[in-house]
Amino acid sequence: MKRIATYFKAAAVIAAAFVHQAHAEEIAAPLGDAANGEKIFRKCASCHAVGAGAKNKVGPQLNGIFGRTAGTVEGARYSKGLVREGKNGLVWDYEHLDAYLDNPKALVSDTRMNFRGLKEEQDRHDVLAYLRQFSDSPQDIPEAQPTALSKEVELPAEVLAIVGDPAYGEYLSSECSTCHQRNGSDQGIPSVTGWPTEDFVVAMHAYKKKIRPHPVMQMMAGRLSDEEIAALAAYFADLGD
Amino acid sequence: MKLNRRSFIAAGAATATLGAPALRANTKPRVVVIGGGAGGATVARYVAKDSKGEIDVTLIEPTRQYYTCFFSNLYLGGFREMDSLGHSYGNLAAGGVNVVHDWAIGIDRDAKTVALAGGGSVPYDRLVLSPGIDFVDGAVPGWSTMAQNAMPHAYKGGSQTELLRAQINAMPEGGTFVMVAPPNPYRCPPGPYERVSMVAHTLKANNPKAKIIIVDPKEKFSKQALFEEGWGKHYSGMVERIGPDFGGANVEVNPDEMTVNVDGEVIKADVCNVIPAMKAGKICEMAGVTEGNWAPVTGHTMQSKIDENIHVLGDACSQGDMPKSGFSANSQAKVAAMAVRGALTGSKVFPAKFSNTCWSLIDTDDGVKVGATYEATDEKIAKVDGFISQTGEDAALRKTTYEESVGWYAGITADMFG
Numbered sequence: 001m002k003r004i005a006t007y008f009k010a011a012a013v014i015a016a017a018f019v020h021q022a023h024a025e026e027i028a029a030p031l032g033d034a035a036n037g038e039k040i041f042r043k044c045a046s047c048h049a050v051g052a053g054a055k056n057k058v059g060p061q062l063n064g065i066f067g068r069t070a071g072t073v074e075g076a077r078y079s080k081g082l083v084r085e086g087k088n089g090l091v092w093d094y095e096h097l098d099a100y101l102d103n104p105k106a107l108v109s110d111t112r113m114n115f116r117g118l119k120e121e122q123d124r125h126d127v128l129a130y131l132r133q134f135s136d137s138p139q140d141i142p143e144a145q146p147t148a149l150s151k152e153v154e155l156p157a158e159v160l161a162i163v164g165d166p167a168y169g170e171y172l173s174s175e176c177s178t179c180h181q182r183n184g185s186d187q188g189i190p191s192v193t194g195w196p197t198e199d200f201v202v203a204m205h206a207y208k209k210k211i212r213p214h215p216v217m218q219m220m221a222g223r224l225s226d227e228e229i230a231a232l233a234a235y236f237a238d239l240g241d
Numbered sequence: 242m243k244l245n246r247r248s249f250i251a252a253g254a255a256t257a258t259l260g261a262p263a264l265r266a267n268t269k270p271r272v273v274v275i276g277g278g279a280g281g282a283t284v285a286r287y288v289a290k291d292s293k294g295e296i297d298v299t300l301i302e303p304t305r306q307y308y309t310c311f312f313s314n315l316y317l318g319g320f321r322e323m324d325s326l327g328h329s330y331g332n333l334a335a336g337g338v339n340v341v342h343d344w345a346i347g348i349d350r351d352a353k354t355v356a357l358a359g360g361g362s363v364p365y366d367r368l369v370l371s372p373g374i375d376f377v378d379g380a381v382p383g384w385s386t387m388a389q390n391a392m393p394h395a396y397k398g399g400s401q402t403e404l405l406r407a408q409i410n411a412m413p414e415g416g417t418f419v420m421v422a423p424p425n426p427y428r429c430p431p432g433p434y435e436r437v438s439m440v441a442h443t444l445k446a447n448n449p450k451a452k453i454i455i456v457d458p459k460e461k462f463s464k465q466a467l468f469e470e471g472w473g474k475h476y477s478g479m480v481e482r483i484g485p486d487f488g489g490a491n492v493e494v495n496p497d498e499m500t501v502n503v504d505g506e507v508i509k510a511d512v513c514n515v516i517p518a519m520k521a522g523k524i525c526e527m528a529g530v531t532e533g534n535w536a537p538v539t540g541h542t543m544q545s546k547i548d549e550n551i552h553v554l555g556d557a558c559s560q561g562d563m564p565k566s567g568f569s570a571n572s573q574a575k576v577a578a579m580a581v582r583g584a585l586t587g588s589k590v591f592p593a594k595f596s597n598t599c600w601s602l603i604d605t606d607d608g609v610k611v612g613a614t615y616e617a618t619d620e621k622i623a624k625v626d627g628f629i630s631q632t633g634e635d636a637a638l639r640k641t642t643y644e645e646s647v648g649w650y651a652g653i654t655a656d657m658f659g
Binding site: 086168175220222 | 287568571572575579589591594596598610612613614625626627628637638640641644645646647648649651652653655656
């Protein structure tokens with residue numbers, strides 16, 4: 001919540017906030033270039049339409065995407081996980097779209113959006129600058145707020161490089177298995193077995209930073225260290241199919 | 242081998258002539274667990290599984306089919322059948338736990354043995370007590386376990402819950418259901434209020450003019466805002482609560498007359514659910530590890546503060562900030578299993594972490610939850626962080642929360658019983 005709070009304040013307050021708390025995550029970034037964003041959007045256009053008369057294709061049409069609850073475009077096909085995140089309260093604001101474009105699977109593990117993500121921050125901001133021209137509601141658009149963005153979940157290489165200890169992960173996993181079954185069942189509670197370790201690590205950090213919206217998982221991930229997350233990822237990767 | 246071992250133990254001292262010394266020399270460390278619920282089944286399973294045969298684990302539990310108390314309210318609301326709440330110990334036995342269906346009737350802490358009602362005694366190196374709750378004698382004047390058929394507590398899973406449902410279904414039209422709610426601390430803080438919700442759900446369909454009266458000694462209760470919002474929304478005018486400011490703490494019942502006297506005012510009940518004040522399961526008292534109503538433990542290992550060879554789990558222990566719940570007992574069991582293995586086989590011990598989440602169902606697809614994480618300090622198990630569902634949440638989120646609780650039930654029972 002702290003991060004989001006700073007991002008909505010007036011520019012002067014933001015400047016003051018930077019004096020007081022120099023978190024790397026809260027560095028201001030310039031707004032995107034919509035014209036360049038239109039060019040980059042060609043990567044997306046085989047699956048997504050936007051603009052007058054846009055229809056659902058492989059993915060949902062993107063008119064009005066800002067401020068929309070995830071997984072709610074009528075007639076569009078979504079993964080179970082994306083619909084669940086929408087019910088959990090995921091609304092497509094700038095911050096979440098930015099995180100999703102960076103790495104779709106970090107935000108929604110089983111998303112049907114089979115796209116590696118836009119790794120260049122400026123590319124994402126350009127695409128979002130383009131897309132927001134097709135959304136009416138300004139409430140979550142940074143231009144209507146201060147011209148500053150918080151940075152998405154981007155893990156330093158050294159965090160991703162931690163090799164987890166599966167034995168420690170096994171102990172820690174006993175906390176997970178009260179809800180998540182070791183046999184990979186996903187009725188009501190998602191499966192956590194057999195994930196690629198990097199996806200697991202990124203997803204857990206997204207909960208820890210409260211980018212993903214589930215309160216239980218935010219709480220559980222919130223007190224895990226980088227090493228503990230890596231240990232769990234190592235343990236669960238080898239479990240199940 | 243296992244069958245022989247039981248008869249060997251039962252034979253007790255007489256076994257000296259049967260080659261016992263040789264057997265003794267090779268004896269593995271022994272863990273005995275009393276109580277096969279969320280704490281006991283879990284600790285037995287984890288010690289057996291993780292010690293890979295290095296520790297001999299015996300679970301003493303009188304019932305062959307265990308009915309969970311958690312989710313029993315959903316049975317009262319018609320959302321679950323009793324069969325779906327029953328679990329056997331077959332998988333634990335297959336996983337190497339020696340399951341003994343008997344009552345533990347005494348503990349000799351010097352000899353480190355547990356006496357069984359069926360005769361004989363079982364020796365232990367570490368004993369884990371996870372007996373759940375019993376009721377405080379005389380807590381509700383006029384009520385005793387002798388009256389539990391007229392006025393069921395239904396606060397242990399199984400036949401009492403079935404009896405209460407039968408009574409609710411047989412209520413006369415426009416009748417009165419009275420619940421005498423318990424004082425703190427007690428098993429499952431939102432439980433009585435989820436029960437009211439589920440009874441209201443059933444009555445709304447079958448007997449819509451019926452009334453529910455809660456006689457409550459507590460000023461406030463768990464998830465109060467969420468329940469009160471839900472009762473107003475789904476069961477308007479049906480539920481009335483008499484708190485301590487209107488005499489809710491001064492209650493006496495008459496099971497023969499089916500009356501409840503609240504601070505001098507007599508209420509005629511058609512069904513009366515008395516949930517008395519609670520204490521640790523009696524075996525804790527018999528073991529001499531209680532102080533007051535509960536058994537104090539240290540959070541680092543769940544060891545009794547009175548006897549370091551005994552661990553106490555779940556509802557029966559007093560530990561600090563965790564609520565008494567199946568989830569808490571399951572969480573504490575994993576810390577205890579790790580500590581027991583560390584002490585007996587030298588396996589690695591990591592810092593204790595605990596968590597709890599309690600889901601409650603208010604009406605069809607209207608689920609709410611509260612939860613927290615905890616850590617062990619030198620004084621107690623202390624809360625780290627927590628959350629609670631909000632009033633005014635939309636229907637989609639409440640439905641997801643309910644579906645999540647169903648997934649949790651499947652998860653925790655698989656974690657307990659294998």
